[in-house]
Amino acid sequence: MIRRVTTNDAPDLLRSPSGESVVWAVADADPLPAWVAADALTPSELERVARTTHPQARAQFVRGRTVLRAALGVRLALPPHSVPLVLTADGKPVLDPAIGFDLHFNVSHTDGVALFAVGPVPVGVDVEVHRDGRDLFGLVDRFFTPDEREQFRALPAELRAAAFLRGWTGKEAILKGVGCGVRELANCAVDLDPRRPPAVRRSPDGADWKLTGWVEAEVAFAVAVR
């Protein structure tokens, strides 16, 4: 259902789809893989780059969109800059429905790494670096549902940082899969217990979302597929 692959293996799996969603991470420190052409952005994307003053946000967008266009281009057998992307009303980039190709994807960036997923069903991804010193109770009270808050407080203190990341990335992956953004936060809940496999408790669209998550070097990754 979700296949984690290396960046170098992604194009082969995209060319011969197996019915699974293909997920891979690209570290900012790594050179772009050979299958990713550097000049993939469209004029409107280049305008966005020119308008983005924050250097890190600009670099993340350029890299993320370049890899995304390359991957979709492999799957659709199109030059990357010709892949027709449009935004939904909530700002989610999707393939232009006019081309009649049922292909889904999502991207997430954080300091040092980006996560990509492409597949035959709606998918959402999130990646988040663990940061010491965050007010976890404050964030949980602000962004999590009442049942999640209760579960968070009941967990042993030493599990709370992992539980927070589990919840934050899992909820965000579902919200991004649905494409509704944070306005549906109250209708999105996951199991926070990091000792168990990730699980969805409530999704904004009521659909059956499956969650996968893993942690590598203090970075939490989450993928939700419908």
Ligand SMILES: CC(C)(COP(=O)(O)OP(=O)(O)OC[C@H]1O[C@@H](n2cnc3c(N)ncnc32)[C@H](O)[C@@H]1OP(=O)(O)O)[C@@H](O)C(=O)NCCC(=O)NCCS
């Ligand atoms: C905009 C949002 C979709 C993601 O924001 P984010 O966490 O800052 O950013 P990420 O790096 O994970 O994702 C950004 C990418 O998601 C995609 N995206 C944008 N809007 C989207 C939407 N409505 N649905 C799905 N994907 C979306 C884009 O590809 C974007 O990258 P791009 O601009 O380079 O193309 C939105 O969910 C948000 O504002 N989140 C804020 C964080 C938050 O409150 N989280 C609560 C979790 S409990």
